[in-house]
Amino acid sequence: MSRSRVHDLLSDLFHLKEPQLLIDLLEHEDYSHFMKSHAIQMDVKALVVAFTHTSFSHEFSVANQEKLEFLGDSVLQLIVTEELFKRYPDENEGILSKLRSSIVNEKTLAVVAQGLNLGELIIVGKGEFKKNLILGDSVLADTLEALLGQIYRHQGWDFTKKLCLGWFEKFTPGALDKDLLEQFDSKSKLQELSLALYKKLPQYISEPKGDQFEVKLLINEELMASGVFSSKKNGEKELAQNVLKKGLI
Secondary structure, three states: OOOOHHHHHHHHHHHHOOHHHHHHHHOOHHHHHHHHHOOOOOOHHHHHHHOEOHHHHHHHOOOOOHHHHHHHHHHHHHHHHHHHHHHOOOOOHHHHHHHHHHHOOHHHHHHHHHHOOHHHOOEOOHHHHHOOHHHOHHHHHHHHHHHHHHHHHHHHHHHHHHHHHHHHHHHOOOOOOOHHHHHHOHHHHHHHHHHHHHOOOOEEEEEEEOOEEEEEEEEOOEEEEEEEEOOHHHHHHHHHHHHHHOOOO
16 A cells, blocks of 8 residues: 555655654645545644644654544544434433444544545654554544544534534444444343353453454353454454354354
8 A cells, every 4th residue: 555645754754854854744735635625624733733643742742632632532422422312312321322332432433534544644653653553443543533622622513513423424324323232232242141151251362463463252161253353342342243143152
């Protein structure tokens, strides 16, 4: 996969360490193009902060996305909560809470971020750049939250909510539908089934495999499924889904 123009410039900065390259990077026109394509209005330098990973800020002493991510997480939680409250007025708090968790999670946010090509604009440190950290679900999800936080700061609630829900509808159609709750809640269901049958909890064993994890699922001390995943959490969820779907227990 070819690198984005932002990452070409980032690579040059790591090798040449010229101050002007840092200035050019933080004002790159691709950030302006992104704002224009989504009707976002703010100074380009403010937008870039949302794309700046802590690893880069530690190397070059610039502002990073961490606090914006904190804000964006709350903004996103409220957007989804309000939308679910409106869509399902007769559902109880427990169902709505589980449904929200099935939406506001690393995997779903990463899918939206990938749809928006946020990875092409993320700035990370030299070591993280070599490891392709920009492709990881965690960094993509954190950047989406930081972006929403910065948009909220500059353009308010109504604009941010409309934009956010539009992104979810485009890149994760049906994400707010109750039908997806069954798939998300697979770990809980597998746990209940295992306890009922064997009086034992499912056991998940994880081992690092480079930048990923090999995850194994054992039930009643028998290996039921295994695979390599981007994170332990995602691996456990997918293995539980597969075991239930295939009727292995």
